[in-house]
Amino acid sequence: xxxxxxxxxxxxxxxxxxxxxxxxxxxxxxxxxxxxxxxxxxxxxxxxxxxxxxxxxxxxxxxxxxxxxxxxxxxxxxxxxxxxxxxxxxxxxxxxxxxxxxxxxxxxxxxxxxxxxxxxxxxxxxxxxxxxxxxxxxxxxxxxxxxxxxxxxxxxxxxxxxxxxxxxxxxxxxxxxxxxxxxxxxxxxxxxxxxxxxxxxxxxxxxxxxxxxxxxxxxxxxxxxxxxxxxxxxxxxxxxxxxxxxxxxxxxxxxxxxxxxxxxxxxxxxxxxxxxxxxxxxxxxxxxxxxxxxxxxxxxxxxxxxxxxxxxxxxxxxxxxxxxxxxxxxxxxxxxxxxxxxxxxxxxxxxxxxxxxxxxxxxxxxxxxxxxxxxxxxxxxxxxxx
Amino acid sequence: xxxxxxxxxxxxxxxxxxxxxxxxxxxxxxxxxxxxxxxxxxxxxxxxxxxxxxxxxxxxxxxxxxxxxxxxxxxxxxxxxxxxxxxxxxxxxxxxxxxxxxxxxxxxxxxxxxxxxxxxxxxxxxxxxxxxxxxxxxxxxxxxxxxxxxxxxxxxxxxxxxxxxxxxxxxxxxxxxxxxxxxxxxxxxxxxxxxxxxxxxxxxxxxxxxxxxxxxxxxxxxxxxxxxxxxxxxxxxxxxxxxxxxxxxxxxxxxxxxxxxxxxxxxxxxxxxxxxxxxxxxxxxxxxxxxxxxxxxxxxxxxxxxxxxxxxxxxxxxxxxxxxxxxxxxxxxxxxxxxxxxxxxxxxxxxxxxxxxxxxxxxxxxxxxxxxxxxxxxxxxxxxxx
Numbered sequence: 001x002x003x004x005x006x007x008x009x010x011x012x013x014x015x016x017x018x019x020x021x022x023x024x025x026x027x028x029x030x031x032x033x034x035x036x037x038x039x040x041x042x043x044x045x046x047x048x049x050x051x052x053x054x055x056x057x058x059x060x061x062x063x064x065x066x067x068x069x070x071x072x073x074x075x076x077x078x079x080x081x082x083x084x085x086x087x088x089x090x091x092x093x094x095x096x097x098x099x100x101x102x103x104x105x106x107x108x109x110x111x112x113x114x115x116x117x118x119x120x121x122x123x124x125x126x127x128x129x130x131x132x133x134x135x136x137x138x139x140x141x142x143x144x145x146x147x148x149x150x151x152x153x154x155x156x157x158x159x160x161x162x163x164x165x166x167x168x169x170x171x172x173x174x175x176x177x178x179x180x181x182x183x184x185x186x187x188x189x190x191x192x193x194x195x196x197x198x199x200x201x202x203x204x205x206x207x208x209x210x211x212x213x214x215x216x217x218x219x220x221x222x223x224x225x226x227x228x229x230x231x232x233x234x235x236x237x238x239x240x241x242x243x244x245x246x247x248x249x250x251x252x253x254x255x256x257x258x259x260x261x262x263x264x265x266x267x268x269x270x271x272x273x274x275x276x277x278x279x280x281x282x283x284x285x286x287x288x289x290x291x292x293x294x295x296x297x298x299x300x301x302x303x304x305x306x307x308x309x310x311x312x313x314x315x316x317x318x319x320x321x322x323x324x325x326x327x328x329x330x331x332x333x334x335x336x337x338x339x340x341x342x343x344x345x346x347x348x349x350x351x352x353x354x355x356x357x358x359x360x361x362x363x364x365x366x367x368x369x370x371x372x373x374x375x376x377x378x379x380x381x382x383x384x385x386x
Numbered sequence: 387x388x389x390x391x392x393x394x395x396x397x398x399x400x401x402x403x404x405x406x407x408x409x410x411x412x413x414x415x416x417x418x419x420x421x422x423x424x425x426x427x428x429x430x431x432x433x434x435x436x437x438x439x440x441x442x443x444x445x446x447x448x449x450x451x452x453x454x455x456x457x458x459x460x461x462x463x464x465x466x467x468x469x470x471x472x473x474x475x476x477x478x479x480x481x482x483x484x485x486x487x488x489x490x491x492x493x494x495x496x497x498x499x500x501x502x503x504x505x506x507x508x509x510x511x512x513x514x515x516x517x518x519x520x521x522x523x524x525x526x527x528x529x530x531x532x533x534x535x536x537x538x539x540x541x542x543x544x545x546x547x548x549x550x551x552x553x554x555x556x557x558x559x560x561x562x563x564x565x566x567x568x569x570x571x572x573x574x575x576x577x578x579x580x581x582x583x584x585x586x587x588x589x590x591x592x593x594x595x596x597x598x599x600x601x602x603x604x605x606x607x608x609x610x611x612x613x614x615x616x617x618x619x620x621x622x623x624x625x626x627x628x629x630x631x632x633x634x635x636x637x638x639x640x641x642x643x644x645x646x647x648x649x650x651x652x653x654x655x656x657x658x659x660x661x662x663x664x665x666x667x668x669x670x671x672x673x674x675x676x677x678x679x680x681x682x683x684x685x686x687x688x689x690x691x692x693x694x695x696x697x698x699x700x701x702x703x704x705x706x707x708x709x710x711x712x713x714x715x716x717x718x719x720x721x722x723x724x725x726x727x728x729x730x731x732x733x734x735x736x737x738x739x740x741x742x743x744x745x746x747x748x749x750x751x752x753x754x755x756x757x758x759x760x761x762x763x764x765x766x767x768x769x770x771x772x
Contacts (some may be wrong), residue, residue, distance in 0.1 A: 006619075038440075044768035050614040052600040052633060053704065053712040054424075055511050073388065075701065078742075092700060096720050099510065122518035124485065125441050132508035133470040133535055149519055194596075202591050205584050210616070214438040226464035228436040230596070233392075247438060314478060315461065319441065331709075334482050 006251050007045055008164055010084050016157065019069060024064055031061040031108065031114030031151055035129040038323040039121065042158055043068050047252055048076065049211070056093045057130040058306045059104050063111035071104045080355035093291060101134050105141035110143050116326035119150025125328055126151055154327050159320060160342035166366050166375070169206075169344050170321060173364050175248050175374045178304035179206035179331040180259045184386050189238050189263055193219055195229040196242070204248045212249030213254065214325050222269055223357035240262030241383070245362060247325040254325050256346050258378045270359070270363060273335040274352045274383040277361035280349035281379075284317075285365070288372040294335040301331070301349040313350035313358050321346055343367045344375070392637050393431055394550055396470050402429055403678040404456060404545065409539035412451055416502025417494060418536055424709040425507065428544055429454050431469035433638055434462065435597070442479045443516040445490050451499035457490045485607040487520050491527035498531050505536025511714055512537055541714050545706060546728035551639065551752045552752050552761070555708060555730050557594075558641035559750050559761045561634050564593035566645045572772050575624050575649055579605055579641035580617040582628070590634045599640065600711050601634030607653055617769045624650030626771070631748060633711040638712050642732050642746040656745070659737045662696040662767040663747035666735035667765075670703075671751065674758040680721040687717070687735040699736035699744050707732055707750060729753045730761070 020043070024032055034040050037051040040060045059071040070085050080088050091103050112118055114201035120128070128135060138145065161169065169236075179200060186199035187371040201212040217231065218224035219242040227243070236242060245258035262275060283304035284297055315337075320327030321344045329337035331345070340346075345367065350360040364375040401618070406429065410418055420426050422442065423437040426446045437444075445457040456466050457668065459479035466474050477489050498504055512523060547555065565586060571587035604610035605628040613629070622628060631644035632709035644659060654718040669690035670683055689696040702721075706713030708732045717731070725731075731753065736746040750761040 029607050036440075043683060047616050048614045049602060049616070050601055053714045054422075054513065054710055055716075076614060082612075094716050094718070096510070096716070106538060107472065120518070122522075123484070124480070124517060126517050127440065127513065127515050128518050131510060131512050131537075132506070132514050133537075135507075149518075151519075181718040181722070198591050198594075198596075201597070202588050205588050205591075208584075210580075210584075211587070211601075213599075214435055216435060226468075228434045228462060229436070230433050263389070300708065324440055326441045330441075330480050330482070355480040 002162060005170045009359050012164055013043065013045060013084065013161060015162070017062065019157045020062060021064055022083055022148070023156060024119055025053055026120065027150065027153050028117065029148060029150060029153070030112040031120035032119045034060040034062070034121070039154060041252060043127045044070065044080065046080050047083065048079050050076065057100055057134070059100065061104070061107050061111055069107055071100060071107050073100070073293040085371055099134065101141065105107045105138055108145060111259050115144060117148045118142070120147045121148040121154050121217045122152045123151030127156065131346060140278050158322065158326060160340050161322055161344050161366065162301070162342070165253065165322060166344060167179050168251050169255060169364065171253065172248055172250040172253050172255035174327065175207045175209045175250055176246050176255045177205060177259065177377045179203035179246070183244070183259065183261060187242055187263070189262065190235045192233045192235050194233050194332050195218070196236070199232040199242055200246070201216065203256070204246065209248040209250060211249050212246065214256070215244065217242065217244040219243070219263070220357070222267055223359050225356045225358070227360065236263045237315035239267065241266060241359065243360065252323060254321060254323070255364055255376065256325050257364050258360065259379060260359060260361065260383060262383050264385065266383050266385065271295050271340055271352055271383055273310070273353050273359040275381065276305050276308055276351045276379045276380065277349055277359060280304045280310060281347050281363055284347040284349070286372070288339070288365070289361060290339060290341045290367055290369060292339055294329040294331050294337040294339060297335050297339065298331040298333060301347065305349065305351055313352050314351065316352070318346040318348040320344065339367050341367055341369050390650065394556050398548060398550055399429065400526060401469065401548070403448065403468055405543045406448060406539060407450055407509070409471050409542060409654055410505055410536070410566050412501065413536065413539050414754060415505035415534060415536060415539070416450055416498040418505045418539065419431045419494070420448070420507070421555070422513065422578045425540060427638060428709055430456065430466065430471045433469065434465050436462065443486055443520070445486065446694050447493050447497055455493055455497065457486060458726050459486070461768050485520065487523050487527065491524055494531060497612040501530060503534045504528070504530050505539055506536045507540050508535040509537030519766050533542040544708065545708050545739065546726050547708055547752065548728070551708060552730060554637050554639035555641060555750065556761045558634055558636040558639050559643070560597045561590060561593045562632050562637055562641045562643065562762045565589035565632070569630070569645065569647060573622060573628055573647065573649070573770050576621045578619045578621045579603070580619050582622070583617040586630055586632070590632065590753070592695060595634040598632065599637050600642070601602060601630065603630040603670065604626065606627070607743050607744070608653055609659065609739035609746070611742045613746065622649045625653065627652060627656045627745065627747065629765050638709060640707060640709070641713050641750055642707050643750050644746065646745060646747065646769060648769050651771065652769050657769050658695070659739050662691050662694055662737045663735055663745060664765065664767045665694060667747055668692045668747055670733040670735070671758045674725070674751070674753060676725055676753055676755060677729045680715040680723040680725060683725065684717040684719060687733065691735065691737055697738040701736065704732040704734040706730065727753055729754050
């Protein structure tokens with residue numbers, strides 16, 4: 001699939017729908033109710049940046065058999081129809097008296113057998129994108145139908161990406177790859193960090209991003225501490241190590257990886273940390289096989305750091321990736337998720353350089369039958385210098 | 387306040403906290419629990435793009451008196467401390483057994499008097515950003531404390547912007563203004579719409595946007611239909627009218643306005659529709675005074691269209707604006723919200739050109755004691771031609 005092919009054939013959505021319906025049946029659920037951008041677009045392909053507005057809720061009801069039913073604000077009907085959904089029910093939202101609850105309740109009562117249970121993602125890494133008071137009204141309106149957690153059903157299907165999905169994540173990775181190549185034009189001694197952030201986002205758009213959904217980064221001498229704060233106006237200084245971590249979106253799918261560069265000649269500790277991170281990713285790439293657990297993959301990376309005398313940072317060393325910047329599972333102790341062919345993951349080891357100094361590396365991969373396949377272009381073993 | 391001054395003085399957050407606490411007391415609530423980016427940043431200034439990751443929940447507990455307590459993943463402690471919050475409690479998230487629920491319950495039990503009620507936004511335009519199953523656990527863990535809807539408390543305070551907030555929204559508007567000036571360089575006959583979208587986002591970043599959170603648009607001969615779909619690769623053609631609607635973010639605050647331009651000589655219907663929209667905005671600007679209702683402001687705009695023989699589109703004609711692209715109230719029939727000095731609104735009339743063709747105009751304003759003050763640069767009365 002070329003990078004310019006947009007969307008998916010309808011068969012992709014039919015496959016997803018069937019897989020979710022199979023999961024519903026196994027879990028004894030009579031339907032699935034979805035409310036978030038990622039979940040709704042997974043089933044329908046519904047693509048819009050309108051989710052940025054918190055005003056209107058959007059609902060998708062997936063019956064145990066048959067096609068999904070979109071219950072959405074009228075303003076989205078044309079966009080939803082583009083995505084091939086045939087059953088679209090709309091109301092003029094915002095409706096200050098009943099913002100879709102009545103229509104959704106009626107739909108659920110229609111598609112769920114009496115006494116049935118409606119699956120709803122309620123578990124880790126999910127949220128309900130509708131007012132809680134409206135959910136309480138919905139609960140009353142659909143009684144005696146009840147709601148049950150369906151996170152496991154959705155997760156099991158969404159975690160494994162089709163070849164077409166992998167192609168889209170690869171395309172997003174290529175966009176960020178091309179932007180990172182231009183980093184020496186964007187960053188350098190004396191350039192304020194916020195100017196770097198702005199320039200890098202422009203480079204991502206130039207390289208083909210539809211939008212730059214996420215950009216974080218940090219810079220400091222001998223590593224950095226806080227990796228989630230916005231850029232300050234502080235100029236980069238010789239001796240700093242700069243890290244940029246980006247999630248660009250192309251055709252609905254994210255990449256999520258970072259790059260470290262030294263501003264001027266790096267110190268020994270930073271060069272050593274970079275080498276440790278490179279070794280840790282290498283260990284992860286070598287160890288990965290379908291059937292191993294998320295925590296075993298974490299251990300492979302942490303072990304590579306420790307075997308070389310480094311200190312692995314606490315926290316997870318990667319996660320799932322796809323329609324969201326971060327998805328299940330977490331590569332960390334305690335996550336026994338069995339890795340399956342088709343899962344797209346970030347490998348994201350971090351090493352401590354001091355009590356509050358660290359460095360983090362990140363690559364994107366897909367789990368293939370014979371091991372890891374890189375989707376991002378591998379960071380070099382030696383820390384690049386700008 | 388210059389456009390380069392970032393953040394707010396601590397006194398701004400003290401004022402917000404005091405206003406919310408006053409609202410809590412009046413509503414008989416013992417604390418406020420906040421979980422979304424806009425609400426948490428409103429009280430604390432906590433600024434990060436990390437909200438893009440759905441993995442971790444973030445909590446802010448505001449007691450009836452005293453300072454807010456942040457209950458957050460450890461990865462955000464340094465960033466939250468930057469914002470001046472002194473009471474920060476963290477846990478290593480993701481925690482697959484207890485992802486902050488225990489710590490949050492303990493905090494709420496500490497700060498809320500026995501038998502008290504915890505306010506939580508549950509109403510229109512809100513959602514709970516945590517797994518629903520975790521909320522059920524929290525409900526059990528804090529019993530006999532109970533949760534009550536606190537949307538009205540939050541809304542009443544957030545709706546009225548301080549002068550410092552207005553300055554930030556004005557700065558965001560100026561960014562988009564500067565980008566729109568460059569539209570003739572970006573769009574033209576034969577340029578595909580997705581290229582226009584990419585170029586416009588770059589122009590916004592060039593003009594000083596921290597990020598381009600929202601961009602929608604449409605193009606068609608004699609108006610457009612679907613205003614929320616992503617850009618296609620369809621080239622602009624002479625006779626099209628192109629609309630771009632953007633929400634850029636600068637220092638945490640949004641603008642939200644659009645521009646229409648004709649690609650080549652516009653037809654009479656489109657020029658007339660543009661004139662109707664201009665007259666409608668003019669009527670809104672002239673009519674607006676503190677004390678009038680949101681629905682009366684809608685009527686002033688719709689009336690101006692109808693008085694000139696046009697057909698006003700159904701739906702709202704504008705909304706609140708600030709930390710979110712869209713906020714309460716809605717300028718529409720049935721919304722009796724009394725407009726107050728300091729509210730920042732979009733004026734967004736739309737006219738029908740056919741059964742499924744419309745045009746929409748949008749400006750951003752702040753309600754001052756003596757009427758509307760424009761924050762966006764007013765669109766010209768004649769439709770510009772590219």
